[in-house]
Amino acid sequence: MYIASTTAPVNIATLKYWGKRDKTLNLPTNSSISVTLSQEDLRTLTSAATSETFSEDQLWLNGKLESLASERTQMCLADLRQLRAELESQDDSLPKFSQWKLHIVSENNFPTAAGLASSAAGFSALVVAIAKLYKLPQSMSEISKIARKGSGSACRSLFGGYVAWEMGVEEDGSDSKAVEVAPLEHWDNMKAVILVVSADKKDTPSTSGMQTTVHTSDLFQWRIKEVVPTRFEEMKKSIVEKNFPVFADLTMKDSNSFHATCLDSFPPIFYLNDTSKKIIKLVHAINEFYKETIAAYTFDAGPNAVIYYESQNESKLFAFLYKLFGKVSGWESKYTTESLTAFTTEFETIKEQLNFAIDEELYKGVSRVILTQAGPGPQDTDLCLISEATGLPK
Amino acid sequence: MYIASTTAPVNIATLKYWGKRDKTLNLPTNSSISVTLSQEDLRTLTSAATSETFSEDQLWLNGKLESLASERTQMCLADLRQLRAELESQDDSLPKFSQWKLHIVSENNFPTAAGLASSAAGFSALVVAIAKLYKLPQSMSEISKIARKGSGSACRSLFGGYVAWEMGVEEDGSDSKAVEVAPLEHWDNMKAVILVVSADKKDTPSTSGMQTTVHTSDLFQWRIKEVVPTRFEEMKKSIVEKNFPVFADLTMKDSNSFHATCLDSFPPIFYLNDTSKKIIKLVHAINEFYKETIAAYTFDAGPNAVIYYESQNESKLFAFLYKLFGKVSGWESKYTTESLTAFTTEFETIKEQLNFAIDEELYKGVSRVILTQAGPGPQDTDLCLISEATGLPK
Numbered sequence: 093m094y095i096a097s098t099t100a101p102v103n104i105a106t107l108k109y110w111g112k113r114d115k116t117l118n119l120p121t122n123s124s125i126s127v128t129l130s131q132e133d134l135r136t137l138t139s140a141a142t143s144e145t146f147s148e149d150q151l152w153l154n155g156k157l158e159s160l161a162s163e164r165t166q167m168c169l170a171d172l173r174q175l176r177a178e179l180e181s182q183d184d185s186l187p188k189f190s191q192w193k194l195h196i197v198s199e200n201n202f203p204t205a206a207g208l209a210s211s212a213a214g215f216s217a218l219v220v221a222i223a224k225l226y227k228l229p230q231s232m233s234e235i236s237k238i239a240r241k242g243s244g245s246a247c248r249s250l251f252g253g254y255v256a257w258e259m260g261v262e263e264d265g266s267d268s269k270a271v272e273v274a275p276l277e278h279w280d281n282m283k284a285v286i287l288v289v290s291a292d293k294k295d296t297p298s299t300s301g302m303q304t305t306v307h308t309s310d311l312f313q314w315r316i317k318e319v320v321p322t323r324f325e326e327m328k329k330s331i332v333e334k335n336f337p338v339f340a341d342l343t344m345k346d347s348n349s350f351h352a353t354c355l356d357s358f359p360p361i362f363y364l365n366d367t368s369k370k371i372i373k374l375v376h377a378i379n380e381f382y383k384e385t386i387a388a389y390t391f392d393a394g395p396n397a398v399i400y401y402e403s404q405n406e407s408k409l410f411a412f413l414y415k416l417f418g419k420v421s422g423w424e425s426k427y428t429t430e431s432l433t434a435f436t437t438e439f440e441t442i443k444e445q446l447n448f449a450i451d452e453e454l455y456k457g458v459s460r461v462i463l464t465q466a467g468p469g470p471q472d473t474d475l476c477l478i479s480e481a482t483g484l485p486k
Numbered sequence: 487m488y489i490a491s492t493t494a495p496v497n498i499a500t501l502k503y504w505g506k507r508d509k510t511l512n513l514p515t516n517s518s519i520s521v522t523l524s525q526e527d528l529r530t531l532t533s534a535a536t537s538e539t540f541s542e543d544q545l546w547l548n549g550k551l552e553s554l555a556s557e558r559t560q561m562c563l564a565d566l567r568q569l570r571a572e573l574e575s576q577d578d579s580l581p582k583f584s585q586w587k588l589h590i591v592s593e594n595n596f597p598t599a600a601g602l603a604s605s606a607a608g609f610s611a612l613v614v615a616i617a618k619l620y621k622l623p624q625s626m627s628e629i630s631k632i633a634r635k636g637s638g639s640a641c642r643s644l645f646g647g648y649v650a651w652e653m654g655v656e657e658d659g660s661d662s663k664a665v666e667v668a669p670l671e672h673w674d675n676m677k678a679v680i681l682v683v684s685a686d687k688k689d690t691p692s693t694s695g696m697q698t699t700v701h702t703s704d705l706f707q708w709r710i711k712e713v714v715p716t717r718f719e720e721m722k723k724s725i726v727e728k729n730f731p732v733f734a735d736l737t738m739k740d741s742n743s744f745h746a747t748c749l750d751s752f753p754p755i756f757y758l759n760d761t762s763k764k765i766i767k768l769v770h771a772i773n774e775f776y777k778e779t780i781a782a783y784t785f786d787a788g789p790n791a792v793i794y795y796e797s798q799n800e801s802k803l804f805a806f807l808y809k810l811f812g813k814v815s816g817w818e819s820k821y822t823t824e825s826l827t828a829f830t831t832e833f834e835t836i837k838e839q840l841n842f843a844i845d846e847e848l849y850k851g852v853s854r855v856i857l858t859q860a861g862p863g864p865q866d867t868d869l870c871l872i873s874e875a876t877g878l879p880k
Contacts, residue, residue, distance in 0.1 A: 314708035
């Protein structure tokens, strides 16, 4: 039996992926950009094992046996076996992994219930673990094309730091892949607060939502043809130059543009709720208060807010966020009581100068605060979720 | 002393006016279309008097003395006096109204607090009353250009039924005017329910909101250049053909498109709240339930929903709306207990077939229901708000 394990991160787009030009291959209608988040807070750990003795491909996800039958997963496995088969055909001494069955065991270090897109980390970890098991020589960008077939945004989780998914032009998707815009070390003081917003009920699933937008929104056509291509270049430049105010404005504008095309779909799709909107207004009010753009919100296909900021502005930002969301869980795991008291003190020193009202009830719409930062790509790990004795989950 | 009085209606756009290409002259970035609503439910009554003895222009609005100093009002008065002066220059026997001061008294038959744009009816009534007092020979379209300078959408209140505001191309606004698409009689079974939605706080005023959108939204440029011009022709055609399903789809799409460009503004502008969104979803669910588009929502720069429908579908629609909003005031003034019971009975007969959940709490976000219909343009009236003895409000 052969086993390999990896961890893989979550990424949160700052230039949004919304719309597929090919649904089967997950080819997007526009390029996108994301920041990879730290795996200390949000990551998937996946172990993949193969053995001549295994009778079928099996997947255990967070302790439960799950189906591997989905077309998406099958495409990933087929592509990985194909690359392995090419290796085997060049070197007879290699064991015939490409013909053996796989056992895959995967665990997230965060609750799925948080409503955070876990499919990106999940497919990224699955593909990387098997690529490692198969000792595939391909680059991460090459491997990202396989992860993309599993879940579009998963391709961006193959790199740390600042990542672009180039949409490509080829019909077979051979040039639709993730590339590094800048490594984590280039801009390592990027942090993020995730405000997990309580949702009434399930949102429109992103795959069907995208299809509705592509087929019905008039404004969407302009977004993908004119707005995003320009913004893509501007955002890459802002990352290379570490220009936070520009990066922040582009990030907020692109989140709004994406949600605008959802609203322009027919029937319209709503992901932002009243709490989300109040958070948007709050971030604008904070930036105006400091006369400097220190925070940028972005919202995926749901009401949760991700707020990016640079570490040197943390106390300025948290003077407000801890005041507003201090009652919500998530702060204690990251900060000492002393630090938290310092945020409160900072708020006290500025509250006289406030030119906007603090909504004391806003925290009620938020169920959890996740405090994190930019992080690296998939990591090797000594952890292993599969028993070498049985080939089953430990 | 000479006195003239008129009533003028509210109109609710089905193709939205949003964006000025000239702020002073209220020249829009796109043409728009509206339905004029019945003055039995929503109207402004205005009396205008002039006398050589008046010492200053004065305006009383809903019983309160108001300033006439705003640039917009001054432009309207100057234009009207100019047209009157032309008449006087051609006929020496005419009294010199153009040189005399005006007393204007105006009253709405609906509370301003309802958040319904009263400026359209208000400026329309003001301009028409004075035009009548001055016995101006100009057509309603010509007079609409003066009302437009007071409040853009006011120009559409100079006609009943189905009205287009043609944006025009001239810099001086001489071709930016209202025209009749079809008279009320052409499609006289058009009705409307207004759900007055409780708002947290004051929305972004529409004039400043428009400027933000024009200057910051990328998607807006596409809306005015490509989306609206096509939709304008399609909607006029749907009115001429009395094709409700097409008219309804265009109306709903254009409301969404307008709110999408608000969301795409920077900072974003939000007029729809969670209640508004639930009403949107409800209307789509009702149309899907009947497998026929019987209702169309539209939202102006605020959370209030206006739902258009044809009278023959009233019981189908009200089976749902009375079930959901029956606790809100506004039904009793229009319907007998018997009729209301019939709506409840109709709901009981279909509730087994429902494929969506009824939100029993939705009425809590709605403060009032206004039941109305398409109506005529400004009307002559025997009512007069000014005392002939004193020249002051009665």
